[in-house]
Amino acid sequence: MEKVVEVEGSGEGKFEATGLEKNNFILSSPRHVADPVVYKLVRVDGNGQLVPATDDELMVVEGLLENEKYETHIVADTGQALGCISNEVSSSGMPQLESSEGLSQSENTEADTEKLSSQLEETVPCGAQSLSDDHAPGSVGECLKPLDGPIHGGSSTSAGCISSKPDFSKLKGEICLDNLSIKELHEVFKATFGRDTTVKDKLWLKRRIAMGLTNSCDVSTTTFVIKDNKLLKKDNEDGANNVNLATVKEFPAVAVEYSGDMLNSLSSQIDENQTVSAVRSGNNVVENNFANEDLAADQRAAKRVRKPTKRYIEELSETESKEYNGNSGRLLASTKNIELRPLPSKSHARLARNASLEGRTVITRLDSLGGFGIQVPCVYRVRRSRPRKNVTALLKFHPSGMSMTSTFIKRGLDVHGSEMSNESMDKVLVAKSSPEQAPHQFALESNKEKSSTDWGQNMELKYVDPSGDTSDDNVVTVPTAKGGIRRKHHRAWTLSEVMKLVEGVSKYGAGRWSEIKRLAFASYSYRTSVDLKDKWRNLLKASFAQTPVNQGAVSRKHPSMPIPAPILLRVRELAEMQAQGPSPNLSSSKLLACGGGGGGGSVNETRPGYL
DNA sequence: GTTAGGG
DNA sequence: CCCTAAC
Numbered sequence: 001m002e003k004v005v006e007v008e009g010s011g012e013g014k015f016e017a018t019g020l021e022k023n024n025f026i027l028s029s030p031r032h033v034a035d036p037v038v039y040k041l042v043r044v045d046g047n048g049q050l051v052p053a054t055d056d057e058l059m060v061v062e063g064l065l066e067n068e069k070y071e072t073h074i075v076a077d078t079g080q081a082l083g084c085i086s087n088e089v090s091s092s093g094m095p096q097l098e099s100s101e102g103l104s105q106s107e108n109t110e111a112d113t114e115k116l117s118s119q120l121e122e123t124v125p126c127g128a129q130s131l132s133d134d135h136a137p138g139s140v141g142e143c144l145k146p147l148d149g150p151i152h153g154g155s156s157t158s159a160g161c162i163s164s165k166p167d168f169s170k171l172k173g174e175i176c177l178d179n180l181s182i183k184e185l186h187e188v189f190k191a192t193f194g195r196d197t198t199v200k201d202k203l204w205l206k207r208r209i210a211m212g213l214t215n216s217c218d219v220s221t222t223t224f225v226i227k228d229n230k231l232l233k234k235d236n237e238d239g240a241n242n243v244n245l246a247t248v249k250e251f252p253a254v255a256v257e258y259s260g261d262m263l264n265s266l267s268s269q270i271d272e273n274q275t276v277s278a279v280r281s282g283n284n285v286v287e288n289n290f291a292n293e294d295l296a297a298d299q300r301a302a303k304r305v306r307k308p309t310k311r312y313i314e315e316l317s318e319t320e321s322k323e324y325n326g327n328s329g330r331l332l333a334s335t336k337n338i339e340l341r342p343l344p345s346k347s348h349a350r351l352a353r354n355a356s357l358e359g360r361t362v363i364t365r366l367d368s369l370g371g372f373g374i375q376v377p378c379v380y381r382v383r384r385s386r387p388r389k390n391v392t393a394l395l396k397f398h399p400s401g402m403s404m405t406s407t408f409i410k411r412g413l414d415v416h417g418s419e420m421s422n423e424s425m426d427k428v429l430v431a432k433s434s435p436e437q438a439p440h441q442f443a444l445e446s447n448k449e450k451s452s453t454d455w456g457q458n459m460e461l462k463y464v465d466p467s468g469d470t471s472d473d474n475v476v477t478v479p480t481a482k483g484g485i486r487r488k489h490h491r492a493w494t495l496s497e498v499m500k501l502v503e504g505v506s507k508y509g510a511g512r513w514s515e516i517k518r519l520a521f522a523s524y525s526y527r528t529s530v531d532l533k534d535k536w537r538n539l540l541k542a543s544f545a546q547t548p549v550n551q552g553a554v555s556r557k558h559p560s561m562p563i564p565a566p567i568l569l570r571v572r573e574l575a576e577m578q579a580q581g582p583s584p585n586l587s588s589s590k591l592l593a594c595g596g597g598g599g600g601g602s603v604n605e606t607r608p609g610y611l
Numbered sequence: 612g613t614t615a616g617g618g
Numbered sequence: 619c620c621c622t623a624a625c
Contacts, residue, residue, distance in 0.1 A: 490619065491619095511614070511615085512614095513613075513614070514612080514613060514614085529612095529613065529614080530613085530614080530615095530619085530620090530621095531619080533613095533614070533615075533616095534619070534620095537615095537616090
């Protein structure tokens with residue numbers, strides 16, 4: 001693993017000059033990343049030297065790599081968004097990305113969401129350059145140069161990243177683009193958008209500028225006079241005072257396509273730009289590229305759409321496959337990628353998507369020891385706990401040959417993750433060394449729960465926790481086409497757990513789930529307060545439905561752990577008791593518990609009456 | 612962040 | 619167990 005890799009001859013000097021060594025190194029060498037593991041171990045020092053990276057840095061770089069692998073476009077990105085990131089990173093000396101926590105994940109997700117849609121349409125303008133001609137000095141500089149100015153006319157998304165503002169003095173008041181030369185138009189363009197353009201088409205320039213300045217797509221194609229941020233049409237010499245609402249008609253093709261795209265309810269800016277480029281591409285291929293360039297920039301500035309809920313995404317993804325066959329895959333694609341991470345192109349997006357689905361449905365194995373079937377993903381486990389969300393989706397894209405690698409990476413993340421911070425860490429260690437050390441666990445449980453930890457190929461990567469404390473064990477993901485089983489995670493309640501729950505309720509009262517969870521379930525990190533609540537609800541139901549008359553409350557048919565009558569009885573008692581006298585004195589019991597319980601798994605005083 | 616409820 | 623509305 002400890003390999004230091006010679007980066008392709010692209011030369012450190014270039015990066016050295018930019019002052020963005022690390023970032024550029026990573027960002028501009030996606031093509032080189034044949035082996036992420038290797039790259040992971042290298043960092044670029046301030047002077048451009050390659051040195052082995054520290055662990056922390058590994059994590060950081062790893063985050064970048066992850067992004068990079070699935071969003072090569074980050075390099076292709078020509079605009080401000082990237083620039084902001086780069087600048088921030090370089091200024092602080094170290095990338096801010098925290099790959100070890102969900103932070104960067106979620107944030108990136110949002111940012112990606114924006115870039116993503118553009119990515120799908122985009123044909124890698126600037127990035128293509130810097131990538132293909134590595135030896136062209138200053139290609140990087142060219143690429144970053146546009147960052148010197150914020151996008152004007154767009155949202156303020158990326159504003160603030162850059163200090164220097166373009167000079168808008170010449171843009172004050174009324175502007176008549178009609179009389180400007182191409183060179184002047186370029187200047188205005190730069191002032192407007194904060195970046196250069198090489199488009200030679202006057203009409204296009206004027207239109208773009210007009211749109212930028214007016215933040216509107218109602219731009220005439222014949223006359224461009226802008227006043228007070230509004231576009232004035234001057235078609236008929238004096239009619240300069242009319243904001244032309246019908247100008248779009250002058251661009252029939254645009255109008256048509258525009259409305260069509262509108263149906264997709266994407267950002268109007270995006271659509272508009274797509275249309276523009278599409279229409280004009282018929283005339284000028286080269287220009288189309290630049291149009292796309294603008295598209296990218298505009299999309300970054302476009303209003304951020306609220307991130308769909310997990311559920312929504314899931315459901316959407318189900319329908320998507322069908323709709324994808326249609327010609328309206330644009331919206332779907334972009335939406336989808338919120339989950340899947342950005343991808344370089346449409347086709348990639350599709351592939352990745354399929355891969356993800358397969359990864360979820362097919363690659364599982366069945367384990368039926370604990371009295372219930374458990375499907376365990378073989379290649380990769382979908383993490384289901386709080387902090388991190390979609391990182392897992394990434395790893396699923398790896399070709400089979402990479403699966404091990406990705407798992408390693410993920411594991412590394414997990415170790416550094418927040419989840420391992422508290423008692424879980426201890427548990428893991430315990431699990432590795434000797435199971436006996438797990439204090440408050442019943443042999444019964446250990447056997448049962450360990451059964452679900454068989455992992456086949458990459459078993460060594462799993463932290464087997466006999467105490468059942470591994471928070472993301474027993475993940476079951478079965479997104480059957482429709483009406484599929486939605487249960488993703490099941491862990492049977494053991495008798496001891498039930499008893500602890502009952503005890504907790506008796507001590508702290510039903511409803512104080514978080515208390516109970518914290519004090520009585522300190523050792524069961526996988527039981528949330530909601531779980532406790534749910535379980536109690538079920539217990540209640542059971543205890544009342546099934547009269548305690550029958551001592552042999554051992555339900556015959558269910559293979560699942562039957563709840564002993566005494567416990568049910570107790571549950572019922574508690575329920576009735578608490579139904580009347582809500583709670584004796586919470587504060588006192590609370591204090592008692594805190595003071596006497598002592599750190600770890602308190603709840604020592606096993607109930608005297610029962611068991 | 613918790614809790615209550617519905618699914 | 620999942621999801622959400624309320625708090």
